[in-house]
Amino acid sequence: MALTGIFLITFLLVHVSINACVFADLFVNDDGEMFNKAAHFMGSTVLIRIMEVGLFGGIILHIVQGYLLTLENRSKRSVGYAINYGNGGSKWYSRSMGLLGTLILIFLVLHLYHFWTPARFTHVGLEVPVVYNGVEMHNMFLLMKTTFISPIVIVVYIMGCVSLAWHLAHGFQSAFRTIGVHNKKYNTLLISLGYGFSVIIPFLFILMPLSFHFGWIG
């Protein structure tokens, strides 16, 4: 759980960095050139395609383990309490990792359907390529722009990112406890780092659909 979680955290870092290239449009008005090149690099490099398989493996492992853990832990108390300890003892999001994970999963299915399926397989919405320095590539920037017109899509993306933020608010520090970091100095650092990460990364992600939707970029 912890290892796959930390692996997914590093993935988020890469993912948010690549996607942040869309904001180049804001500063140099490149109409997505920088982002399209970065996306092309990610889609065409063999090593990264191999890493993609690892990523899917990691996500599936994390989800399967997560649900098994949740079910198993629930089975350990057959008769429940009349009054639950609730928020007096722990944070609601620490107790709701399975639920938050499920919301992320719902988002993830839609997210893959929006971008991964067209880029790899169907090419719907990517019929007209862009050409930079003689190299033809998918116009992923345009696909983002058209996808984020729908307000329903925006709502689901907000839900996904908010769920991710709470999931990480618990998951980040929990993962490091699970692998045995107990030194007070590191723990204090990791707790702050965890909260920072949980706020900043989902915030950057959510900025992207919003920026397209409200025409700040694109």
Added chain:
Amino acid sequence: MEHYTMNLNLKVWRQKNATAKGGFENYSVSNISSEMSFLEMFDVLNEKLIAEGKEPIAFDHDCREGICGMCSMYINGKPHGPWQATTTCQLHMRAFKDGDTIVVEPWRANAFPVVKDLAVDRGAFDRIIQAGGFVSVNTGNAVDGNALPIEKDKADAAFYAAACIGCGACVAACKNSSAMLFLSAKVSHLALLPQGGPERRSRVVNMVAQMDKEGFGSCTNTGACEATCPKEISISNIARLNQEYLAASLVSE
């Protein structure tokens, strides 16, 4: 604090034996002194039940001074009741006011089956200790206190961990019914001291194996255990336990 008396309504879990279904019963007690302990209030109730020819409520207790770990009531949604760092026996009635309704339940975890009413079987903890929570030494003359130098910080941390009284409130509070805070206290206590060194690896592996066998859940670091522990055992002991376990299982046979 000013002394006062109160009348209370109690909703208490009653269960004839381990296999009976059980359910809540309502009781009322009157003229309870604010200076009584919670268990003394139960004594008053039981005296009343006995006088009425009814079956008194079974509950665990022994030292009544917060050191044995026997008392185990889940009071108004929190193990050991509303006060921080307090066992049920040390909880005083001034925590409540006249007219309050107090709901009392047993520890809930499949690894701690109800024996009767509010008494549960915490034998699982004893078996975890038997799996490695000790040092194997031949007894003889007491060793000179200064023969074995121990760093002050380590001695303090070991002492804080050793304060665990094995009450099981951590399990009762945890949504996963995990015994990790208890086990982490026991493992940390010995892992921090030179006396625990020789059996450091086998101890943690065997105790974790026994814990899993007893049917406790897995820790997801929610922190409810630390919040309820009457001895304020720190959750960082759990991280230490994880490190001890990882290190030991990497080199175990």
